[in-house]
Amino acid sequence: MKPAIVIAGPTASGKSGLALRVAEEFGGWVVNADSMQVYHTLRLLTARPNPADEARAPHRLYGVLAPSEVCSAASWTAMAAAAMAEAWAAGRLPVLVGGTGLYLRAAMDGLSPIPDIPDAIRDESRALLARLGNESFHALLAGHDPVMAARLDAGNSQRLARAWEVFEATGRSLAEWQAAPRQGAIAASWLALTLVPPRQPLYAACDGRFLAMMAAGALDEARAMAALRLDPALPAMKALGLAELIANVQGERPITEAVARAQQATRNYAKRQLTWFRHQMPAAHPVLEQFSESLEQRIFPIIRQFLLTAP
Helix, strand or coil: CCEEEEEECCCCCCHHHHHHHHHHHHCEEEEECCCCCCECCCCCCCCCCCHHHHHHCCEECCCCECCCCCCCHHHHHHHHHHHHHHHHHCCCEEEEEECCHHHHHHHHHCECCCCCCCHHHHHHHHHHHHHHCHHHHHHHHHHHCHHHHHHCCCCCHHHHHHHHHHHHHHCCCHHHHHHCCCECCCCCEEEEEEECCCHHHHHHHHHHHHHHHHHHCHHHHHHHHHHCCCCCCCHHHHCCCHHHHHHHHCCCCCHHHHHHHHHHHHHHHHHHHHHHHHHHCCCCEEECCCCCHHHHHHHHHHHHHHHHHCC
């Protein structure tokens, strides 16, 4: 199996900067593993690498889908496998980077064997959620699939709809499917590095980065997304800060409140990511601080040793 690097961690931890330096140092291609950065129109709000960084090393799977499309873990894994095969064929090292833990686990460990859900059932699920509202929909799910309802927060529209549609289509709880043996992992020799910085510096980085996004034109990006009039349940519409800025664009919230709420949402998300990576990727090499150039002296030897010993 050929070697591949995974660089994971919460938002604003410096993953993209580390991935770029690894790609430059070891002749790599940066492969996006972030569920929001696959969509174009959202370069700023999803913190995609800027054109100057993209010119320093090949980048793949950034901005490749319209925000009207749905990118599942299975479809992303297929795209990632193709990108990695292309990198290996060119004699390059694939460097997967992102904060979407489900994508990274799909690549390394495979996915639960959930059958494809018919479009009609998926559409009915989302229409029912929109009609009932999250709280009532969550209560309805509890009557059909109490195990998943107990696991899910009523505010998580996407996961609620997913649990409902799987039960409707298969007659089995999503929890049962998730407990089944995984399938479809990408065949590679993996080295995973996880950035897990202390919370307070990370939260400060989240706040500062959102202000930088605003200065760079994030409000115009939100205005462009609002003009598309997309279904709010689409994954792209869940980009951090987007709903808050659209509320400002539509005159529903002053900009200071919108920014404060967006920063809070980002900090909350970073907290959930920290917990997820600590528990779900225990075999990864932890890097207990945000990325800086000084870390290269510790991280690069780990990668060199891996490449020397990888099958």
